[in-house]
Structure formats: structure tokens, C-alpha cells
Amino acid sequence: MRIYSSMTDKLSNDFFRGARANAPIGISVFAYGAVLGMICAQKGVEIYQLTLMNVFIFAGTSQFIIVDMWSNITEVLTIIIAALLINLRYFLIGASLNSLFKNSSLKDKFLFMHLVADENWAVTIERSKHETITPLFLFGGGICLFSIWSIGTYIGYIFAGFINDPSKYALDFAFIAIFTALCFNLYQNKTNLIPWTSAATVAYISESLFGGNLYIVFGAIAGSLVGVFLDGKRYV
């Protein structure tokens, strides 16, 4: 009995430790959410649609992509593909959590994986290198980020009405700036340069030629294939 209670203590402790560890990063998550909320209000996204995205998708960058394409909402398949392509990294993020979940039940895996975002994943991976933690640490961080993110989006949504010309303040450029920053954060070494340039070039040309949203998919696939062609040789 004592063993059981000390185990539950340890478990609930990990939940709160995870939540606390993610609180500092919450400031930028809040701001990022507020920007999304503002753009949602401008694009005519309803509160219930924003809420559904926050609860069921919970992946900021892909939510930005969906909202950015909102004016071409009839391009259903293009939007789904673009959003899922940007979320493909979650497959690798999931794969990297293998050792954290090695003693977990299938139920825990199904339950905890939904609230995995870039931030709580990064905090958890970093922490797991010098401490023993359970998946509840990851989940606590997820709940913390989900709360902050949601509040941020609603506050942004509400206050968007007070800013009558958002483009004057370049708020429409905010997520372009965030994506650019995230992209530079992924830079590894010189081998990235040619694939990255290919992606940018193909995206720019296909946007000029066709408009719409497919240029994102074309650029990404072209750039990644160039990457496979160049890097792949070393692995064969």
C-alpha cells in the first residue's frame, strides 16, 4: 500500500513537474496563439472552429496554414495535404519518444501522444537526458501548453477587432516571420543549402505560375527529393 501511494505521488509529481518546466516557453506560445487568434478573426474563422482546431489538431504551425488558406476553403484536399505535410515531423518526434514510453501500456501511449507539441517534446527530451522521468512529464507539459495556447488564441481573437488595419502593423507577416525563424532553426550544415534553395525556387516559380496553395507542396517535395538525391548517395 505504501509502495502504491509513493508511486502515485511520483506519478502525479511528474505531471506537475512537466507542467512547470514548460511554463517559461509558454510566453511565446501565448503570443503565437494570440497572433493566430487575430488572424482567425480577420479571416472569418468562427470561435467554435478555432476551438475544434485547438482541441483536436493542437499543432500550431498547421493551424496557421489552415487559417491562412481559409479564403480558398474549397481547396479541401490541398489544405489537408499541406497541413499534414507540415505535421509529418510528428512521426519522427513520436519515433524519438520510444525510450520514454518503453514501460508504458498501450493505453498510455494512445492517451499521451495527442498533446505532444514541439515545445513539450523538446523540454522532455532535454530533461530525460539527465533525470529519470515518466511520460506523465510530457503529458503535464502538454496540458500546460494546451491551456496557454487556447487562452492566447481567444485573447487574440477578441482583441483583433480593436485593430482596424492589421496589415499596417504587419501582423499578417507575423507567422511568415515565425516560420522563417523555425526554418532557420532546422538548418544543420552546408548539405542543406542546395535542397533548400531548390525548394524556395520551385515554390516561388509555381506560385507565380499557378497561384493557389499547391506551390507549398511542390516546393517541399522538390526540395526533399533533391535532398534524398544528394544525401542519399552517402547511405547506399
Added chain:
Amino acid sequence: MVKDMSNNEVYALIIIFSVAIGTYGLRLSGLLLSGKISDEGRIRIFLDYLPPTLLLSFVTPAILKEGLAGIIAMILIAICMYKTKNIFMSMIIGVVTVAISRNFF
């Protein structure tokens, strides 16, 4: 209630739930299938390249549409990320650069 929905609202729901199911599927299948993918060299490289090339494809036309201000913003973001690794600060720098250019030039 379904009757009152416009076509666009139905499209939005299809998009939201497809992306939700797909994203959850990616998160979970990555965990469940981990260990099996690391041997697949080429697939792994392709997947590794997708996030940055996708982000770059997304931002390039938008940055070039801003002209010189967009390119300056991009360079400042690159410097800020290199020095501080702070995404939030990079966002502020990018937005302020473009806002100044739109209001004063």
C-alpha cells in the same frame, strides 16, 4: 443544425477533422513504429527534409512580395535565430521591420 450549415462550414469541418485524425495518426504511429524506420535511409532523409523545405516553400513567395523589406526581415531573423535561438524575438524583429517599411517608405 446540419441543414443550416453553409458549404464552407462543412468544408471547414472536413478539413479540421481530417487534419486532426491525420496528425494524431502521425504522432502515434511514429511512436508505435519507431525502430523500424531508422534503417530506411532514403525515406528518413526525405522525412528529415520535409519540415524545412515546406516552411521555406511557404514563406519564400510571401517574403519576396514584400520586396527589399522582406529580404531585410529575413536576414535579421536569420541573425537573431543564430545569436539567440529565440523564435518569439525573431517574430517581433520580422514584424517590426515590415511594419516600418509599410508605414514610412
